[in-house]
Amino acid sequence: MAxxxxxxxxxxxxxxxxxxxxxxxxxxxxxxxxSLRASTSAELNPGRLFLSRPxxxxxxxxANATPVMDQSVGERSSSVPTIVEVDLGNRSYPxxxxxxxxxxxELLQKHVHGKKVLVVTNTTIAPxxxxxxxxxxxxxxxNVSVENVILPDGEKYKNMETLMKVFDKAIESxxxxxxxxxxxxxxxxxxxxxxxAAAFLRGVNFIQIPTxxxxxxxxxxxxxxxxxxxxxxxxxxxxxxxxxxxxxxxTLNTLPNRELAxxxxxxxKYGLIxxxxxxxxxxxNMEKLMAxxxxxxxxAIKRSCENKAEVVxxxxxxxxxxxxxxxxxxxxHAIETGFGYGEWLHGEAVAAGTVMAVDMSYRLGWIDSSxxxxxxxxxxxxxxxxxxxxxxxxxxxxxxxxVDKKVADGLxxxxxLKGPLGNCVFTGEYDRKALDDTLSAFCKx
Amino acid sequence: MAxxxxxxxxxxxxxxxxxxxxxxxxxxxxxxxxSLRASTSAELNPGRLFLSRPxxxxxxxxANATPVMDQSVGERSSSVPTIVEVDLGNRSYPxxxxxxxxxxxELLQKHVHGKKVLVVTNTTIAPxxxxxxxxxxxxxxxNVSVENVILPDGEKYKNMETLMKVFDKAIESxxxxxxxxxxxxxxxxxxxxxxxAAAFLRGVNFIQIPTxxxxxxxxxxxxxxxxxxxxxxxxxxxxxxxxxxxxxxxTLNTLPNRELAxxxxxxxKYGLIxxxxxxxxxxxNMEKLMAxxxxxxxxAIKRSCENKAEVVxxxxxxxxxxxxxxxxxxxxHAIETGFGYGEWLHGEAVAAGTVMAVDMSYRLGWIDSSxxxxxxxxxxxxxxxxxxxxxxxxxxxxxxxxVDKKVADGLxxxxxLKGPLGNCVFTGEYDRKALDDTLSAFCKx
Numbered sequence: 065m066a067x068x069x070x071x072x073x074x075x076x077x078x079x080x081x082x083x084x085x086x087x088x089x090x091x092x093x094x095x096x097x098x099s100l101r102a103s104t105s106a107e108l109n110p111g112r113l114f115l116s117r118p119x120x121x122x123x124x125x126x127a128n129a130t131p132v133m134d135q136s137v138g139e140r141s142s143s144v145p146t147i148v149e150v151d152l153g154n155r156s157y158p159x160x161x162x163x164x165x166x167x168x169x170e171l172l173q174k175h176v177h178g179k180k181v182l183v184v185t186n187t188t189i190a191p192x193x194x195x196x197x198x199x200x201x202x203x204x205x206x207n208v209s210v211e212n213v214i215l216p217d218g219e220k221y222k223n224m225e226t227l228m229k230v231f232d233k234a235i236e237s238x239x240x241x242x243x244x245x246x247x248x249x250x251x252x253x254x255x256x257x258x259x260x261a262a263a264f265l266r267g268v269n270f271i272q273i274p275t276x277x278x279x280x281x282x283x284x285x286x287x288x289x290x291x292x293x294x295x296x297x298x299x300x301x302x303x304x305x306x307x308x309x310x311x312x313x314x315t316l317n318t319l320p321n322r323e324l325a326x327x328x329x330x331x332x333k334y335g336l337i338x339x340x341x342x343x344x345x346x347x348x349n350m351e352k353l354m355a356x357x358x359x360x361x362x363x364a365i366k367r368s369c370e371n372k373a374e375v376v377x378x379x380x381x382x383x384x385x386x387x388x389x390x391x392x393x394x395x396x397h398a399i400e401t402g403f404g405y406g407e408w409l410h411g412e413a414v415a416a417g418t419v420m421a422v423d424m425s426y427r428l429g430w431i432d433s434s435x436x437x438x439x440x441x442x443x444x445x446x447x448x449x450x451x452x453x454x455x456x457x458x459x460x461x462x463x464x465x466x467v468d469k470k471v472a473d474g475l476x477x478x479x480x481l482k483g484p485l486g487n488c489v490f491t492g493e494y495d496r497k498a499l500d501d502t503l504s505a506f507c508k509x
Numbered sequence: 510m511a512x513x514x515x516x517x518x519x520x521x522x523x524x525x526x527x528x529x530x531x532x533x534x535x536x537x538x539x540x541x542x543x544s545l546r547a548s549t550s551a552e553l554n555p556g557r558l559f560l561s562r563p564x565x566x567x568x569x570x571x572a573n574a575t576p577v578m579d580q581s582v583g584e585r586s587s588s589v590p591t592i593v594e595v596d597l598g599n600r601s602y603p604x605x606x607x608x609x610x611x612x613x614x615e616l617l618q619k620h621v622h623g624k625k626v627l628v629v630t631n632t633t634i635a636p637x638x639x640x641x642x643x644x645x646x647x648x649x650x651x652n653v654s655v656e657n658v659i660l661p662d663g664e665k666y667k668n669m670e671t672l673m674k675v676f677d678k679a680i681e682s683x684x685x686x687x688x689x690x691x692x693x694x695x696x697x698x699x700x701x702x703x704x705x706a707a708a709f710l711r712g713v714n715f716i717q718i719p720t721x722x723x724x725x726x727x728x729x730x731x732x733x734x735x736x737x738x739x740x741x742x743x744x745x746x747x748x749x750x751x752x753x754x755x756x757x758x759x760t761l762n763t764l765p766n767r768e769l770a771x772x773x774x775x776x777x778k779y780g781l782i783x784x785x786x787x788x789x790x791x792x793x794n795m796e797k798l799m800a801x802x803x804x805x806x807x808x809a810i811k812r813s814c815e816n817k818a819e820v821v822x823x824x825x826x827x828x829x830x831x832x833x834x835x836x837x838x839x840x841x842h843a844i845e846t847g848f849g850y851g852e853w854l855h856g857e858a859v860a861a862g863t864v865m866a867v868d869m870s871y872r873l874g875w876i877d878s879s880x881x882x883x884x885x886x887x888x889x890x891x892x893x894x895x896x897x898x899x900x901x902x903x904x905x906x907x908x909x910x911x912v913d914k915k916v917a918d919g920l921x922x923x924x925x926l927k928g929p930l931g932n933c934v935f936t937g938e939y940d941r942k943a944l945d946d947t948l949s950a951f952c953k954x
Contacts (some may be wrong), residue, residue, distance in 0.1 A: 263708070263746060266747055299710060467954055472685055474683075
C-alpha cells in the first residue's frame with residue numbers, strides 16, 4: 065500500500081556524483097571506492113523513530129508504505145543496517161546506519177578490542193542511552209568491563225580541561241593499550257573522545273556512536289578529532305580513525321528540534337559542494353526532514369555518509385579535496401569563536417557562514433543569483449540562520465579567520481561555489497575586495 | 510700519527526647484528542633496511558667537542574690520531590655528517606650526526622617547510638644555542654621568520670600545562686599548517702615539541718635538534734612523543750615522526766657529567782638487548798666515554814642510532830620488537846613516577862631498572878650470573894645507580910607498573926634478558942614470584 069504523503073518519487077542513484085571543479089588540487093586521482101552493502105530488508109520502525117511528529121505526516125497510518133530507497137518495512141524492532149564503507153586501506157571501517165542497531169549487540173561487540181571499554185558521554189546523553197550502550201557491550205560478553213566518564217554538555221567544554229577528565233578516568237581505571245573508547249553523543253563528544261583515544265598511550269581503539277544529526281551525517285565520520293583553543297576552534301587534535309561508526313537512528317528520537325536543524329546545515333552542504341541531485345532532493349523533501357520523516361532522514365544520513373566517506377577516502381589528511389567539506393565553516397568558526405562557544409550551535413554558525421560564502425562566490429561572479437536564492441531559501445526552510453549574529457564585527461571575523469587551519473603561508477584559503485550547482489573550489493586565489501565586501505555586507509561595523 | 514690512548518682497536522661492523530629470541534612476536538619479517546651513507550671525510554674537531562676533559566685523555570695532543578671508524582680528522586670546524594636513515598616508507602627521514610652541523614645552514618634549511626618556524630626550547634638551552642639555531646634557520650633564507658617558546662627545564666614540567674604554552678605561542682604567532690616546529694633540547698623538549706607538532710592543527714612538520722646524549726642516542730629518534738600524567742610517564746602522546754634529526758655533537762660540550770652518564774644508560778641498553786658486540790665495545794671503552802673522548806662518543810651515538818633506526822623501521826608502532834627498547838624502563842618509570850619526576854634523571858632510573866630486570870631474568874633462570882655481573886659493572890663504571898632509591902617500596906613499584914603502557918588485558922609484559930648476551934624477550938609469560946622476589950630484594954618494604 066503506497067502512502068502518498070511519504071512516497072519519494074525522485075530517482076536516486078546510490079552513488080552520489082562527484083562533480084569537481086578543475087580548480088581542484090589534482091593529486092587525488094585514486095579511484096573512488098565507496099562500497100555500499102545495502103540491506104535487503106532494512107526497516108525503519110515508524111512507531112519508534114520519532115517522539116514528535118506533526119499532524120498529517122504520521123507514518124503510523126502507513127506502515128506498509130511503498131519502500132523508499134532500499135528499505136522494506138517489517139515487524140521487527142531492529143533493522144538490518146545499511147553499511148557505508150570508509151575506504152582507507154588497512155584502516156578502513158564501516159558506518160552502520162539503521163533503526164534499533166543498539167539492540168544488535170554483536171554489531172558493537174565485534175569491534176571492541178580488549179577487555180575494558182571506556183564510554184565517553186555527557187550529562188544529557190548518559191541518562192538516555194548509557195545503560196543501553198553498556199548492555200550492548202556486555203550482554204553475552206561477560207569478559208568485558210565497561211567504565212564511563214560523563215562530561216558536561218556543550219561546545220564550551222570542548223577544551224583541554226575537559227579532555228584531561230577522560231585521561232584521568234582512563235588511567236584511574238587502569239585501561240591499557242588493548243582497551244576501547246566509545247564516543248556516545250554528538251560532535252563535541254566524538255571529537256574529544258576521538259582525540260583522547262588518539263593520545264591515550266599513544267593510541268587506542270575507539271568506536272563512534274553519534275546521537276545527533278550533526279554527528280551522524282558529518283563529524284563522526286572521517287577521523288577528525290580535537291578540541292578548541294580559546295583563540296580558535298579545533299586547533300588541537302589528530303586525524304584518527306575509529307573502528308566503526310554505529311548510527312542508531314532511534315537516538316534521534318530524543319534530539320531537540322534546534323539540534324536537528326543544526327545537523328541539516330551539513331546535509332545541505334554536501335549538496336552544494338558536490339551532489340546537486342541530493343540538493344534537489346532536499347529542496348523537494350525539506351518539509352519531510354523537518355517533520356522527522358524516518359525514511360527521508362535515513363536517506364539523508366546515508367547519502368551524507370556516502371559523500372563524506374568518498375571524500376575522506378580520497379583525501380584523508382585534507383591536502384585539498386577534503387577541505388571542501390568546510391564550506392561555510394571558516395565564516396562559521398569565526399562566529400562560534402567570536403560570539404562565544406556554545407551560543408550558537410555549530411550547524412547554525414555553518415548555515416550563516418554558508419550564506420556568506422555563497423554571497424562572496426556571487427560577488428566574484430562565480431555563480432549566478434539563482435543559487436544564492438536557493439541556498440537562502442533551503443536554509444530558511446530548515447529554520448537555520450542566514451546571517452551572523454548582529455554583534456559580529458568585520459574585525460572579529462578577520463581576527464579569528466587569521467588563525468584558521470586553512471591559512472597557508474599567511475594566505476587564507478576558502479571554499480567557494482563556482483559554476484553550476486554542486487561545484488566548488490578550495491582556493492586562496494580570489495579578489496580580497498569580495499571578501500571585504502561580504503564581511504561589510506553582513507556586519508554593521 | 511697514532512694516539513695510543515684513543516685508538517680503538519676493535520673491528521666493528523657498521524650494521525649491528527640483530528639477534529632476536531624466538532619468543533618474539535613473529536610478525537616483523539620486513540627486511541631490515543638501515544642505509545648508512547657514511548661520510549668520507551667526517552671529522553670531530555677535538556678542540557671544540559668538550560668543555561671538560563680529564564688529564565691524560567686530552568685529544569688536543571692527538572689531533573691527527575688514527576681515524577676511528579669512518580672519521581678522518583682535518584682542519585675544518587664542521588664535519589660532513591654521518592647519516593643514518595630511518596626507513597619508514599614515505600615518512601623516512603635522516604639522522605645527521607657530526608661536529609659543527611649547526612654551522613651547516615643548508616642541512617637544517619632543506620627540512621624546513623613553510624615560512625614560519627617555532628623553536629621550542631628551555632631555559633637552560635636557550636642561552637646556549639637558541640641564537641645559533643635561529644642563525645642556522647635564517648642565514649641566507651630571509652623568507653623564514655622564527656618564533657620561539659622557552660619552557661622551564663626538567664621532567665617535572667613535561668605536562669599538559671607546559672604543553673599548552675607551546676600551543677598558545679603557536680596560535681598567537683599565527684602559525685599555520687605549513688609551519689615547522691623545531692625541538693631544541695633534551696628528551697623532555699623533544700617529546701613535548703613532537704607531541705605539540707602532532708596535535709597542532711592536527712599535525713605540522715617538525716625537526717629534532719637533540720642536545721643531550723639521552724636525546725641523541727634514543728628519544729629524538731623514532732617518533733615517540735608525549736607528556737606525563739601525574740599517575741604515570743608518557744601516558745599521553747602520539748607516534749609522530751620528524752622531518753630529520755640533527756645531532757650536532759658539539760652541543761655535548763655544555764652537558765653536565767650527570768646528564769652525560771644518564772644518556773649512557775640507553776647506550777648500554779642497545780648492547781644488552783640486541784648488539785653484544787656493541788656491549789663488548791662499551792666494556793672496553795667506558796672510560797673513554799666517561800672522559801668524553803669525541804671519537805668514542807661519535808661512534809656510540811652512531812651505533813645507537815643505527816640500532817634505534819633498525820628497530821623503529823621494523824616496528825614503528827610498538828607491536829612487539831620496539832618494546833624491547835624499554836629494557837629497564839618499566840621499573841625505571843616506576844622510580845621516576847613514584848620518587849617524583851625530575852628527582853632522578855631518566856637514565857639513572859633506567860639504569861637501576863635495568864639492574865632489576867636483569868636480576869629478575871637471572872631469577873627466572875634465563876641468563877647466567879656472568880651477565881648480571883657485567884651489567885652491574887658497566888653501569889657502575891658509567892657512574893649510574895644500580896639500585897632504586899631507598900624510599901621506593903614494593904607497593905610504589907606495583908601501583909605505577911599497573912598503568913604501564915605495556916600492560917595488555919591486565920597482564921604486565923616486561924623486557925627481560927634471555928640467552929646469551931644481546932638477546933632479550935618481551936613477554937607476559939614469566940613466573941610472578943620472580944617479579945615479587947626482585948621487588949622485595951630491591952626494596953626495604
